Amino acid sequence: MARRREFETEQVLDGVMREFWERGYRATSVDDLVRATGVKPGSLYGAFPGGKRALFIGSLDRYSKLVVPQKLRDLDEPGASIAEARGYFDGLIEDLLSAEGRQGCLLVNSAVELAAHDDQVAAVVRGHLARLERCFTAALRTAIRRKELPRRIDPVGAARMLVATSQGLMVVGKANPDEEVLRAIVDNAFSGLH
Amino acid sequence: MARRREFETEQVLDGVMREFWERGYRATSVDDLVRATGVKPGSLYGAFPGGKRALFIGSLDRYSKLVVPQKLRDLDEPGASIAEARGYFDGLIEDLLSAEGRQGCLLVNSAVELAAHDDQVAAVVRGHLARLERCFTAALRTAIRRKELPRRIDPVGAARMLVATSQGLMVVGKANPDEEVLRAIVDNAFSGLH
């Protein structure tokens, strides 16, 4: 019937996501996206109706469904406990200290840049925070059941604290990627649980 | 000898700071600043050589010297202890829940938007984080001395955790300004200290 698309939309969206992740929404121009993906403006707008904004929302979705699950791999397991929660933080620190990881988390960056003025972005970020909270809550419950943590711990409240700690860790890591500081943050957040 | 300036540069910088605080660096246009301050481009560039970027750096400085000390008023006192540290967090929550406070902290916002790509901004943010850490450390030491906290607490490490918690609180608050959630974060961060 007609000519077929010469690129894989998911692969292109990966490149787009990486650009937004690296520079943020406003600092990334459509020209940047064209350069990063090799897809010319006409094709980009043809494949992603809604333009730059739709590409960004699509990037947030893709990040949630591709990058986040990878970071949460161990923590999301049914048997995950306090060790897996700590492992998640260790992964964050490792990322922040690496050259490619300096950009932090796309969802955190988006929350700070846009959430206050963009309800759609805020909703996506809230979804992410809720997911993190559920993971931590489950892990903490498991830890309490296994007597790795005292029974007095409130799993939901402590999970919320850990969520905030993870967000804060990435803010601090952006300005001051110092391993000693980042480790102290995690150590002291967890030592309070015992 | 010559004509005199018709505006107060500090007052104008206040208006500029508020704009950057509200919208972020890239989302704020010079036209926005002109509209907010009433000062026309020519005068603005005459009074602030370096243009938009200099105005932004100036805003960060002014924020550090005007807004931050106000938030830290109680915590920065020599006798400040654990109660004043908590008071600081209570103030943060109150801000985040208010209509004007949704923008969070200019320095946190700047850290996330620019610190990874702008060393000068990163340095200002690091200075702020260090100041916060010093305040918390001093308060924790006082608390330990007064036996309000057990001696096993490491003041510096715990202070670093509290710094991260405060940053995380503002990220969470931006996407999800829910009092119950924010209180849980602070409660659980502090309950871990006892």
Next chain:
DNA sequence: ACAATACTTGAACGATCCCTAAAGAAAGGA
């Protein structure tokens, strides 16, 4: 082989970006 269809490409649109240059206005010193 040919028409129909959906893609790619490249140019260019109007808007907005940050910034500056020229002209008019006000104040102090001679």
Next chain:
DNA sequence: TCCTTTCTTTAGGGATCGTTCAAGTATTGT
């Protein structure tokens, strides 16, 4: 008073922004 100096204002320059459109190209069904 008038000249000098520094401000204010206005207009617009050059670049880049996000987006669209017309033309060219490839693929499919007939």
